[in-house]
Amino acid sequence: MSIIRIAILALSALLVSFSGLTFAQTQPNIVFMLVDNFGYGDLGSYGGGVIRGVPTPRLDQLAAQGIRLTNFNVEPECTPSRSALLTGRMPVRSGTSAVELMGGLQGMTPWEYTLAELLADKGYVSAAFGKWHLGDIQGRYPTDQGFDEWYGFPHSSNAPLRELQPGYDVNLVGPDGLYAGKKGAESKRVGDYDLA
Incomplete structure (x- = not known):
């Protein structure tokens, strides 16, 4: 093999390795x-903000630099x-046509292909922070639906109303509080959910 061919092969291999980078x-x-509970016109970037008595300069800046x-x-x-936002499907098809009842086998079905999984397939690392409200038992948390990391609370903050809901089973739902998890590991309670 000539030196020119070896040089071309080496250069090609080098370029291919850098193309992924x-x-x-x-x-x-x-x-x-x-x-949640945010109206279209609440942000300044959509005509609200100062007019509604609550300026939103940082969110307006994000909107100006991103996609609205x-x-x-x-x-x-x-x-x-x-x-719907995570799956691109009508909620009734993924078992989420209404707010889930806490402490039951409800929430987004585990076999849904989510935006987090799509992004992972494209090389992204993803995380979810804050309220999940798409399942509050092991197997239905964000890290079970494609997110690499999660820190937040699994459901609404209306825990006192839980026991009044039909089908509520205290043995199925975890204790209230903040949870954290990583893909491939069980999500665990890490603290209290306290706005005080």
């Missing part, structure tokens, strides 16, 4: 926020909205 460096960071969605439909409750 270049792709990884050019992937954009994605920050996706879902806020202006043509959409929303669900009337948080669980179906979260499910």
